[in-house]
Amino acid sequence: MKIINVLGHFRAKIGVFLLLLILSSCNAIKKVGENEFLLTKNTIYADSIKISEDQVKNLISQKPNSSLFGYPLRLNLYNLAKENPDSSYQNWLHRKEKREQRLNSFLSKKQVNRLGESFFVKGYSNFLKRVGEAPAIIDTTKTRKSTERLQAYYGSKGYFNNTASYTILPKKKRKRAEIDYNVILGKPYSVDSLSTRILSSDIDSLYLDNKEGSFVKEKEQFDLANFNRERQRLTSVFRNSGVYNFQESSISFDILRDTTKLRDDQKMDVQLNIKNFVGSNDQSKSQEYKVHRFEKINIYADYLFNQDIDSMQSIEHEGYTIYYKDRLRYKPNALTDAIFFEKDSIYRDLDRIRTQRQITNLNTFKYPNIDFEQDTIQSRLITNIYLAARSKYSLGLDFDISRSDIQVVGTALSGSVFARNVFGGAETLSFSVRGSIGVLSDQSLSEETFTSEIGGDINLTFPRIWFPLNTEKVIPYYMLPQTRLSIGTNFQQNIGLDKQVFNTSLAYNWSPSNFVKNTLELISIEFVRNTNAENFFNVYNNSYQQLDAIADNFDDPTEFPELADFFVVDADNPANPFRLGIPNGTTGFINSVTAAGFPIDNEDLGNVRSIEERQRRLTENNLIFSSNFTFQKNNRIDTNDNSFYQYRLQLESAGNVLSAFSSFIPFNTDDNGQKLVYGIPFSQYFKTDMEYIKHWDLDKGSVLAFRSLFGLAVPYGNSSSIPFVRSYFGGGANDNRAWQVYSLGPGRTENVNDFNEANFKLGFNLEYRFPIVGDIKGALFADAGNIWNVFDNVNDTEATFNGFSSLGDIALGTGFGLRYDLSYFVFRFDLGFKTHNPARIGSERWFTDFNLNESVFNIGINYPF
Known part of the structure; x- marks a missing residue:
């Protein structure tokens, strides 16, 4: 009853709030003066053709107020604020002759002044103006x-005489x-x-x-953007062809025609100018650009600012000179x-860029300082690379708050x-240790409320591919190769049957480009031990209820x-x-009902088995x-880039x-014929996962996000099913x-x-x-998909994928959500x-x-994809 009262009170508050918004929407021009107009729409025409390109629309300095599904929410919130709350408060304070005097004697003069600055007097108006x-x-x-701006833009596209x-x-x-904006x-x-x-x-x-790759081409329409691209292209070509000091400002273009005079041919001659390098304001001291080669490359290991270089020792190694103090603490190859x-x-x-990236990838030095000394006569360079070492030892301590499909919220502390x-x-x-505790998102999955985990890992990382064969030609150092050896364990409680996991792996990482990352786990060994197997029927309550229902037919002790x-x-x-005891019962x-000769019908026997x-x-x-390979490509430039794709x-x-x-070595086998390693059957399967994510940046901060996922794991050989993990x-x-975690499927089944x-x-x-208001954003979503059994030991046709007809069992969930963006992460x-x-029948x-009672409320951190 209390819940109903609370819900009713909550709905009433929402109703009042919506009513205020509706009333304020009727007065959207509340703060528009008599001789003023509220801008409702901009339309751009070029030669009478409506322009819809965002690049052109963004040239307009003033835009209409934003709206949420056609409703100007932020404008109406702004209109709810008092224009001058200070004056309103002073008018109220002095409206009655002795009001201020009575308040001063009751509160104090200082508190009366602070009352004028309070949220209820002034603060709420400032808040509404800020979010509105x-x-x-x-x-x-x-x-x-x-x-x-429109004239300048179309002028940059070759329409010099536009109006x-x-x-x-x-x-x-x-x-x-x-x-309406009209451009001729x-x-x-x-x-x-x-x-x-x-x-x-x-x-x-x-x-x-x-010359072949030029963006500026004869007989093509003038476009200033192409001239800028050409300057950038030539600068890159020259600086990657030996001209280390080339500057983009040395490139200019001259138009050899007066474009303000009308002529019929509308053609012009263009001249590309490339000046020499100017080292000062004196043009007479300019230097001719030259292709430079390296005369000497010096590496200063463990360099300190203002260090006396002359006192350092040096060695020569494969064309490099390595300077060090007292003793060289690094293998020369690790540096060169x-x-x-x-x-x-x-x-x-x-x-130069690759050198800076790879030195940073060593995780041993700070960002390197690279200096060039020029021999202007012989066009030779002496390169000095200064490496400042990071601390030999460091300690990390992290505290994390997370959200997963199992946990409503989890906290973790690691060192x-x-x-x-x-x-x-x-x-x-x-060396790392970690511990975490979390609150179960669906407590029907366990009798306990909390989950806990404790674990530790040892990781050894090499900034190269550690392999018996030379892999440098296949994976060169500019791909930032890494080898990782790891061993670890963790103990989980109150998740399923409680688990202890041991794992070790040998993995390689490398990045062929800025947008691509490859990971190869050559060897991955994982041992999962269920530490509370006897608790199966306490945790998997549905299985127990099915078994106990069958047992009701046999609970007569006389029979x-x-x-x-x-x-x-x-x-x-x-x-x-009478009910079955756990675990002995x-x-x-x-064991009794599946023994030969026990009087049980075939359907019940099949269910028990x-x-x-x-x-x-x-x-x-x-x-x-196992071994696995992961290919990832993400063309997102930075966190502000909302138009990108990601593939895994x-x-x-x-x-x-x-x-x-x-x-070659005979293994022991169990009763089912599975081969055993130290008494444990090893898993044998092939698994593939493909995920594609695409984001489109729409108008006014809106984003459309799409994700597709395909996953298939096929057991064979020593396995008839896939490990739970x-x-x-x-x-x-x-x-x-729209479904709780683990509650959807397989196929047409429901909570089997x-x-x-x-x-x-x-x-x-x-x-x-x-966007809705300020840092609060909204979302409308549609989630479709399901899971099925295929190529394994499950024969239930309702749970298995039986061809294209099973696509009709795809579940669809729709809904809406709110997000609070804190820049570093998002509450969802x-x-x-x-x-x-799909668990229902027919229509x-x-x-x-599709109702509130069957809806699912999810709390998450960051976007789901």
């Missing part, structure tokens, strides 16, 4: 500025108007011929060798392999000790005396007082000896090496948000198990994200509704569970 948006009142100064004007169109609604383009100019004036002979030669300059080779800007350059080759050794010891009295259920009952198989699979320990492909193979060894699940805050999982998954997510609240529920699948 002032009315976009048409300003002709800004409008004229917009026309100038731009604007027209203010009042609307029928009072004090509202639109603006005229005929565009084109490049008739391109000549050059290059003072440096080296530059002239390089230009002729790289990170340097991409070579003696007698030409300077390349690309090599790490780092040791750098442990073997003299810039290796990094780290089945051999089963009597397996039942206990349930005093809370007088209608059905459930184990004994399964299915439950037994499920129990065996979920309580058995797993040994996973992962291939994993497990058990093949052990299976090959079994041909490698299987797929549906539902949760990062998947289909407490943790529903399978080995095949399809997922599709579409989300429209839009989503409400999902079951739009298409009942659609919208039957």
Whole structure:
């Protein structure tokens, strides 16, 4: 009853708030003056054709107020604020003759003044103005500025004689108007011929060798953007061809025609000018650009500012001179392999960038300082690379708050000790321990409320590929290669049956480009031990209820005396007082009814054996000896880039090496014929995951995000099913948000198990994200997908994928959410509704569970994709 009262009170408050917004929307022009207009729309026409390109629309200085689905929310919030709360407070204070005097005697003069600064008097108005948006009142100064921008933009596209004007169109609604911008383009100019004036002979030669890639071409329409691209291209060409000191400002273009005079041909001649390097304001001291080669490359290890270089010792190694003090603490190759300059080779800007990246990748030095000394006569360079070492040892301490599909919220504390350059080759050794505690998102998954985990890891990282064969030609150092050796363990409690996990791996990372990252786990060994297997029927309550329902047919001790010891009295259920005890009762009952000759019908026997198989699979320990490769590509430039794509492909193979060894070394086998390693059957399967994410940056801060996921794990050889830790699940805050985690599928089934999982998954997510007020943003989403069993030991046709007809079992969840953006991370609240529920039959699948009672509320941190 209290819950109903609270909900009613909450709805009433929401209703009042919405009513205020609706009333304020009727007065959107509340703060628009008599001779002013509220801007409602901008329209741009070029030669009478409507322009919709964002690049052109963004040239307009003044834009209409933002809206949420056509409703000017931020404008109306702004209108709710008092224009001058200080004056209003003073008027109220002095409205009655002795009001101020009485308040001063009751509170004090200081408190009365502070009352005028309080949230209820002044603060709420400031808050509404801050999160709201002032009315976009048409300003002709800004409008004229917009026309100038339009003229400049189209002039940069070759329409030198274009004209731009604007027209203010009042609307029928009072004090509202639109603006039409009209641009008369005229005929565009084109490049008739391109000549050059290059003072440096080296530059002239390089230009002729790289002329083909020019952005400025004869007979094409003039476009200033192409001239800027050409300047950038030539600068890159010259600086990567030996001209280390080339400056983009040395490049200019001259138009050899007066474009203000009208002529019929609309053609012009363009001259490319490249001046020499000017080292001072005195033009007479300019230097001719030359191609430079490296005369000497000096590496200063452990360099300190103001260090006396003359007192340092040095060694020569493969064309490099390495300076050090007292003793050299690094293997020479560890330093020279990170340097991409070579003696007698030409300077390349690309090599400088790669050198800086690889030295940083060593994780041993701070950002390097690279200096060049020029011999102007012989065009030779002496390069000095100063390396400042980071601390040999460091301590890291992290405190994290996280959210997952299992936990509503989790907190983790971890500590790490780092040791750098442990073997003299810039290796990094780290020891870390961690502990976490979390609150279960769905407490029906366990009798406990909290989860806990404690673990530790040892990692050794090499800034190169550590392999018996030389891999430098395949994976050169500019790809930032790394080798990681790791070993670790962790203990989980109150998640499923409680687990202890041991893992070790040998992995390689490298990045062929800024947007691509590859990871190869050559060897990955994971041992998963269930530490509380006897608790299976307490945790997996659905399985217990199914087994106990079958056992109700055999709980008569006079008819089945051999089963009597397996039942206990349930005093809370007088209608059905006998239930199976856990664990002895459930184990004994399964063993008895599945024995040959026991009088049980085939359907019940099949269900009992299915439950037994499920129990065996979920309580058995797993040994996973695998290799996997992951390819990731993400073309996102930075965190402000909202138009990008991301692709991930992962291939994993497990058990093949052990299976090959079994041909030479006979393994023991269990009753099911599975080969055992130290009494544990090893898993054998092939798994692939493909994920594609695409974001589109829409108008006014809105983003459309899409994700597709395909996952398939096929058991074979020594396995008839996939280990639980490698299987797929549906539902949760990062998947289909209309279902709780692990509650979706497989296929048409519904909550067959407490943790529903399978080995095949399809997922599709579409989300429209839009700003609401300030840092608060909204989202509308549609999540589709499901999990199925395929190529394994599950025969239930409702849970298996049976061809294209099974695509009709794809679940669809739709909903809306709120996000609070804190820049560093985002708090996320989503409400999902079951739009298409494959567990229903026929037409009942659609919208039957589309109601608040069946909705799922999700709390998350950061965006789901």
